[in-house]
Amino acid sequence: xxxxxxxxxxxxxxxxxxxxxxxxxxxxxxxxxxxxxxxxxxxxxxxxxxxxxxxxxxxxxxxxxxxxxxxxxxxxxxxxxxxxxxxxxxxxxxxxxxxxxxxxxxxxxxxxxxxxxxxxxxxxxxxxxxxxxxxxxxxxxxxxxxxxxxxxxxxxxxxxxxxxxxxxxxxxxxxxxxxxxxxxxxxxxxxxxxxxxxxxxxxxxxxxxxxxxxxxxxxxxxxxxxxxxxxxxxxxxxxxxxxxx
Numbered sequence: 001x002x003x004x005x006x007x008x009x010x011x012x013x014x015x016x017x018x019x020x021x022x023x024x025x026x027x028x029x030x031x032x033x034x035x036x037x038x039x040x041x042x043x044x045x046x047x048x049x050x051x052x053x054x055x056x057x058x059x060x061x062x063x064x065x066x067x068x069x070x071x072x073x074x075x076x077x078x079x080x081x082x083x084x085x086x087x088x089x090x091x092x093x094x095x096x097x098x099x100x101x102x103x104x105x106x107x108x109x110x111x112x113x114x115x116x117x118x119x120x121x122x123x124x125x126x127x128x129x130x131x132x133x134x135x136x137x138x139x140x141x142x143x144x145x146x147x148x149x150x151x152x153x154x155x156x157x158x159x160x161x162x163x164x165x166x167x168x169x170x171x172x173x174x175x176x177x178x179x180x181x182x183x184x185x186x187x188x189x190x191x192x193x194x195x196x197x198x199x200x201x202x203x204x205x206x207x208x209x210x211x212x213x214x215x216x217x218x219x220x221x222x223x224x225x226x227x228x229x230x231x232x233x234x235x236x237x238x239x240x241x242x243x244x245x
Contacts, residue, residue, distance in 0.1 A: 002147040002190055008032050011149070011191035019184055022195070025166040029198040030225045032191070035209060039145040040112050041105060042071035047141045048097050048132070049090070050210045058210075061089040077102040097132025104130045116146045124151075140210050143190045152189035154179040158208030159193060162200035 002008065012032065016022050037043055049065065050058040065088040070076040077098060085095045104110035110130055115123045120142060127138040136155045142148040153159065155175040163181065164172040173181060185192040197209040 002034070002036075002149050005034055007149075008034060008191055008194065011188040012195065015185055015188050015192055015195070018188075021167050022192075025195060025199050028166075028202050029195055030202050032194050032198045033209070035144055035194070036147060037144040039116065040072065041074055041077070041101070042066065043145040044101060044112065044127075044141055045071050045077075045098055047137050047145070047210070048094055048101070050140075051094070051137065055207055055209070057089075064088040065090065074102040074105040078106065093132065097130075100131040101133070115142070120148055120151050123148075143193060144210075148190055150187045150189045152179070152182040152185070152193050153210075154182060156193075156208075156210070158200045159196050162196040162203070165203060166196065166199050 002011070012026055016026060037046060045065070046058075046062050049062045053061070065071070065085070068084050068088055069080045082095065085098070090098070101110065105112060110126060115126070118126070123142055123146075124135060124138040127133045127141065128135060134155075136153050139151045139153040140156075142151050143153070160172045160174070160178055163169065163178060167181075182189050182192060194209070201207050201209075
């Protein structure tokens with residue numbers, strides 16, 4: 001599980017060792033944010049809200065939604081009127097998805113508490129069985145809300161652009177090709193995703209990482225740049241190997 005910046009730093013060392021092409025990406029990326037977000041119903045709603053909109057828009061919509069509806073209670077979400085959801089800024093499609101999620105929680109088809117303990121494939125399968133939840137949403141929720149270490153949202157456009165640029169690929173990889181590319185980064189694919197989101201920010205000055213609405217931790221302003229974190233982790237590992245502190 002990815003719990004803190006130390007986990008990110010250790011994974012970056014392992015990623016560079018497994019794929020030396022990532023060295024320049026790490027050097028350019030700057031800080032690789034932790035960006036853990038809240039789990040539960042509210043956290044999944046935040047991931048839905050973040051679909052296909054900017055982070056600023058997602059944050060604004062989620063703030064209005066959470067002020068109007070108790071997102072810790074699926075019954076409150078089911079009871080919310082169309083007018084309330086429209087006023088929050090939700091599209092009709094997202095309204096249907098949030099209601100489908102609340103209904104799935106109500107009848108036991110979606111065990112939000114159990115997602116953290118489930119194997120990634122099983123958790124993704126359980127979520128994508130609900131209307132409106134696709135692989136991108138499920139993978140992002142596992143990555144940010146549960147700190148799963150080995151998921152990579154290959155359908156994310158910013159990741160596709162960043163990987164193509166960072167690795168010098170001839171063209172932007174589509175989802176299937178990027179998923180194959182990311183296999184070499186197992187079992188640290190969640191940190192690889194964070195790395196390429198940070199790289200995308202570095203090359204475009206746009207923040208495309210989709211953790212929105214309920215972020216509870218982010219190292220964008222307070223963490224070490226990726227290259228420094230990798231160097232510090234290597235030094236610590238070498239010191240332990242030498243028997244020193």
